[in-house]
Every structure is written in C-alpha cells, then in structure tokens.
Amino acid sequence: MTQLDIAEVTHRAGVPASTLRFYEEKGLIAPIGRRGLRRQYDPAVLERLALIALGRTAGFSLDEIARMVVAPDGLPRIDRQMLAARADELDRTIRELGVLRDSLRHAAACPAPSHVECPTFRRLLEAAAAGAVKTPRKTAPRSP
Structure with a gap:
C-alpha cells in the first residue's frame, strides 16, 4: 500500500x-x-x-x-441544501457589494462641488445610517 x-x-x-x-x-x-x-x-x-x-x-x-x-464509510456526505444556502448568501453579498462599489465609484467621480451635495452620495449615507449598507462578512478567523 x-x-x-x-x-x-x-x-x-x-x-x-x-x-x-x-x-x-x-x-x-x-x-x-x-x-x-x-x-x-x-x-x-x-x-x-x-x-x-x-x-x-x-x-x-x-x-x-x-x-x-466525515462519514463512517470515509465518503463525503455533502449537504446540497447547505451548499445552495451558501450560494444564495454569496449572491446577496455580491449584489450588496456591487451596489456599494457603484456608489463609491460614483462618489469618486461625482461632479458635485461637495459630496454632501451629491444626491447619490446622500442616499449612500442614509442607507449606511439605516444599516442597509453592510460591511463584507468576515469569516471566523482561520485556524491553522
């Protein structure tokens, strides 16, 4: 062997x-x-x-x-529902990050004299204050 x-x-x-x-x-x-x-x-x-x-x-x-x-026979028992749920979570995160990215790009190139005068930036601030803009999910610290 x-x-x-x-x-x-x-x-x-x-x-x-x-x-x-x-x-x-x-x-x-x-x-x-x-x-x-x-x-x-x-x-x-x-x-x-x-x-x-x-x-x-x-x-x-x-x-x-x-x-x-880990299964008694040594073969993986991959939970398809867990995989689908994680894929759904990733889809939500991707959408949220896409909106955040687009808002930041707009704010970076916005022609308004001040960001506070920019309606798009104001909406981003309001969403952040309301908790609608989420920071990227941090996974638990990886052990070795």
Whole structure:
C-alpha cells in the first residue's frame, strides 16, 4: 500500500504540518500510522484536504465541513441544501457589494462641488445610517 509521509502531504497539499495536526484534532483527517515519529497518510487524504480547502474558501466553518466530509464509510456526505444556502448568501453579498462599489465609484467621480451635495452620495449615507449598507462578512478567523 502506498503511504505518504507528512512532509509529502504538506508539500503536495500546500498546508503546513501544524494544519494537518490541527485537522487531526478536529477529526477531519487521520493518519494511517507512523514511520518512526513521522505520520503516514493514505493518498486519499489529499482529496479530503482539497474538500476542506474548498469548504474554507466558500466560508464554511470547520464544524460545518466536518459534518460534510466525515462519514463512517470515509465518503463525503455533502449537504446540497447547505451548499445552495451558501450560494444564495454569496449572491446577496455580491449584489450588496456591487451596489456599494457603484456608489463609491460614483462618489469618486461625482461632479458635485461637495459630496454632501451629491444626491447619490446622500442616499449612500442614509442607507449606511439605516444599516442597509453592510460591511463584507468576515469569516471566523482561520485556524491553522
């Protein structure tokens, strides 16, 4: 059976060993053994790490990712409803950011003598004051 040394996994997956150890603690991956002090992994761990990376990029928490990729048979159980909900959330964020971008571009090029005299800028200020202009959603700080 082909095994990958922890150094090979970190190189091929582009993540530090500390991340692999952290993912082990969270139950997202597991070594298949050790050679001396070095962890050994099944090559399938690379696909699991790619799924984790995709989930992190999409803004899912590690707990949400764990629910999707950790199953008794080792096959991912990706929740299609969770994916659709995240896609809907991204659509809303894209729309909100598009409006904000367009407003800022207008304000930057506005011919009004003062931004306070610009009706578009005033609407942006009113929307911000009312909470309609949202700052980009910050994802939870990424653990290693």
